[in-house]
Structure formats: C-alpha cells, structure tokens
Amino acid sequence: MSGRVVVLTGGVGGAKLVLGLQQLLEPANVTAIVNTGDDFTHLGLHVSPDIDTLLYTLSGKSNAAQGWGREGESWNFLDALRSLGGEDWFMLGDGDLALHVLRSMRLARGESLSAITADFARSWGIAIDVLPMSDQLVATHLDTDEGVLPFQRYFVGRRCQPVVRQVMFEGAAQAKPAPGVCEAILADDTTAILIAPSNPYLSVDPIFAVPGIRDALLAARAPVVAVSPIVGGDAVKGPTAKLMRELGSVVTPQAVAAHYGDVLDGMLVDERDARVNLGIASVHVDTLMTSLDDRVRVAQAALALAAGIR
Template identity: 55%
Template sequence: MGGAGRPGLGAAARRGGGPVPVIVALSGGIGGAKLALGLSKVLPPEELLVVANTGDDFEHVGLTICPDIDTLTYTLAGLDNPVLGWGRADESWAFMETLAALGGEDWFRLGDRDLALHVLRTHRLRGGEPLSAITDDLRRRLGIGARILPMSDDPVRTRLRGDAGWIDFQDWFVRQRATPAVRAIEFAGAAAARPQPGVLAALRAGPRAVVICPSNPFISIEPILAVPGMREAIAVCGAPVVAVSPIIAGQAVKGPTAKMFSELGMEPSAAAVAARYGALLDGYVMEEGDDATGIAPHVFRTRTLMQTLDDKVALARAVLAAAEALR
C-alpha cells in the first residue's frame, strides 16, 4: 500500500446543512499524534476530527495536565519537541529549576512555555468552561485546522495495579519510569463519564472511516472505548473501523506497550493488539513481514514505522486507502 493519492476526499459529507468530519481518529499521545499529523497533511481540515484520550490527565502542583491532548496540539501546530518526544520546542526550564530549589515536586517536568498552557487551562476549567471548549479554542489560536476533542468532558483517570497496590498512571509512567509490573488496569470515573457530544455527533452523522491510531491499546485507546456509549457509537456508525498496529516485530516503537502485554499474560504482537479491539475492527494495518496469523479483520500491510514527515504522510495515505477499500 502507500501513495494512493487522497482517497475518499472530495466534498465533505453533510448532515443538517453543515460539514461533517469524514475521518474520526482515536488517539493517545506520541504514536497517535504522528499519524494524526500525517492525516492532517492529506485531508482538508474540516474532514479530520481527532478524539484524544484523557485517561492520562492528572493534577500536578495545582494544575490540570492533559498530556495526550497537549502532545496532539503541539504536534499538529508544529510546536512539538522532536528531541524529547514530548512538550514544546524551544523550551526553557527556569520554573522547574526554581520549583526544585524550593523543595517542590519536580518529577513531572513542565517547561516555561508549556506551563502557560496548563495555567490557562486550569484557570478556565475552574471558571466553569468544559475541557472540550478550552481545547478547541487553544487549537484555533495555534493555527490548527483539524478539530481535537477530548473523549469526554468528565474526568476519567487511568490507574494501574502493581505488586504494591494501585498507582496513578503518571506516578507509574513518569515518576517510577514504568518500572512496577502491571497486574490490572482500571479507568476511574469512566462509568459515570459521558462521551463528548461533538464526538457522538460526528459518529452519528456517518463518517467515512474511524481510525484507531497506533497508540497503546491498554492506556490510550481503551480509556476512550470505556466511556459508556462510545464503543457502541463506533460500532453502529456505518463506517469502516481501521486500526494501525503499534507493535512491530513484537516490540513497541516507543513506550511500555510490549512490557504491559507481557505482564498481563499476553504475548506482545500485532495480533494481540488486534484481539484487544475484537469485533470492533473491519481492517487492520500492520508492518510488512509481521505475522498476521489469527487476525480476524482484513489485513493491510505497509511500513508503519514513522520516522519522518514523509513516513507519516505515507502511512496516513495507506490507512485512508484501506478504509476506502473496505467501504
């Protein structure tokens, strides 16, 4: 697969007199943001809606931090830090240096430019604005055409159970460097959360495809699907659902995906990721040469490693071509 032009484009589908995003992409942070960037380069901005995981969100030094939303925002705005892989480019660290000198918690690093976003978001949330409205306003101010919406405006928090008990996700992932073995996962607050209305509206209006980006299924995609009504809305939306494997040759490109599979008693593989999504999938995009044995949905093979912008665009085209082939 690859260079298939701009499949499925043309006039955006319309419902109720307004344009409807034709691609709804579910995304976590770094890996998902790479594909989202590729999609943004081959789709008109009004035809892309990125649904961000908020299970990673947490409160730190009095601020509401939304790591996956911020990674998506910085990446699509061209402001991401390619050296660190997170945060903003052209960053400075005076705040963190001063915080540490005063005895504050400095295990989660907030750059000075990044800090402004967290302060403003927290201020607006405390003023009663929903997270989705704040996110949408900030992406517009940063010149992003595609929409970014949280999976829910209600708080959902991913927690992991290790041998010593339950751990908040960022404590496990950042402060403890993902070292404790993972025995179980829960999404606190998910049962009472409501899907973000704009996400449901896009799904009900009939998108051309739902894309599950190459993100960790346990902690990036499954929190989205755990919001009551979200999985069902995707299943009945009438569009092909295509996932991209985050596993290549049994290893995750970045992050603890393979480690988590092993600790939860599953062999890390592209097939294991597909099995997590089960009957929700119509198509599965995976690395050339990886074993597709046991994968139920239709398999599309291409290069899935995204090291350059051209790689991201090529994978985006391959995913769109796969979705079009399934229509």
C-alpha cells in the same frame, strides 16, 4: 478520500498519525478524539498530556527529538521549584505552563475541557477538530506490584518499571462522551474511523471505557481500521509490549486485534510482522513513522484500507 475521517488517538504515536492525516486531507474534515485518562492535577494545575502533545504536534511547536513537549523549552520555573523543595518528578517547562495555567483557570470558572481545547487549537491555527474523549474526569490507575498507582506516577515517576496486574479507569462509568464525539463517529459523511498506533491499554481503552463511545463505533457506518502499535514483534517505544506480557498477552498484531474485538473492521500491520489471518481485512506496510513522509505514507495506507473495506 472525501468525507470526514475520525481518529482515536493518544500519545506520541497517535499524534504522528494525525499529523500525517493533516497533510493529506482538508483539516476541517478530520476529527481527533483524544485520550484524557492521562490527565491529572499537578501543583494545582490541570495537565492534559495527550491533548497537549497533539496540539504541539499539529501547530509545529513540538520537540521533534523527544516527540513530546515544546521545541526550545526553558526550565526556569522547574529550577526555582526545585530550589524550594517542590516536586520535580514531572517536567513542567516554562512555555508548557501557559496551557496548564489557562486551562486550570478556565476549568475553575466552570468552562468545559472541550471548549477550552477548541479555543487553544483555534489560537494556534489548527483546523482539525480536537475533541477530548470526555469533559468529565476519567483517571487511569494501574494495579501493580507496588500497589495502585495513578498513571503519571507509573509512567513518569516510576518509568513504567512496576509490574502491572490490572488497568482501571476511575470515573469512566459516570462520564459522558464530550460534545461532538459520538456525532462524528456516527455522521453520515464520516468515511473512515482510525485507531492510531497508540497503547491499546493506556491510550485507547480509556476512550472505549466512556459509556456510549464503543456502542457508537459498533453502530458506525464507516469502517474502523486500527494501525497496529506492534512492529516486528515489539513496540516502537513506551510500555506497550511490557504491559501486554504482564497482562498475559503475546506481543503480536493478532493479540491487539483480538483485544479490540468486534469494533474492528481492518488493521494496518507492519511489514516485519507475520502474515497471519486476523479474521478481518488487513494490509502489511512499513508502519514506522520517523519522518513526516512516513507519517503521510502510513496515514494514506490506513485510509486506503478503509476505502477498500467500505
């Protein structure tokens, strides 16, 4: 496929798809728009988990076994912190700290998150455009049976155990798309826009919540194709299925397609899920991405579906 491919992404599943695209396409022709609703301040440091997961994955530095964090990480800082009675519920490895310290230092000087992210990517030889969804802070909060919890307290601190009633994105109404985000979506040379198999509520909805991004997707000339995060009626990992049930949805690709609504032109559905009419173009394939070959195969199938729609 020639032209630019834009992918909306968050979490480990999203990073896998972008890695597959990196193998198939000229990296300079790929733009990843990354969820930053997970960003938070911890121990005085600005942490951007989804951006960092993608940077680690594309640069070959990620921990392959767990899918997040750095390979060969050490924990001397955390051990020292714990010995002093510091908060240790969120794991900060020694190598991981470099990103957070540099990012926090540069943000304090008034630099933008998008400029800092671009520099990090360049330093690690990543040619893909990695764009945060916004340079302004958008914070995901969840209204649960334990009260309102910031995303990381829910996801890491409480391991997704509380029952969720509502997902909210504080600051979204005042935020603006980061430079290049809407431009990539609307560019004449963009031939496909993919929504990664990320959590629709926690990774994709924060991107949609930034004013202007959903409108750009609706106005885009390129087809918008989602890769379903559902495999055989369940989620591969994470709280997607649990969250869908708690918010009153059934755990099916149809429900995900309905959630995204008129933004979607097509969906890649796992072969283990029922073949039903989604009201949009769809193709069933094996969407599990265990190996690098799997990631390439799923990326290729998503691009083929987009090309067929186009």
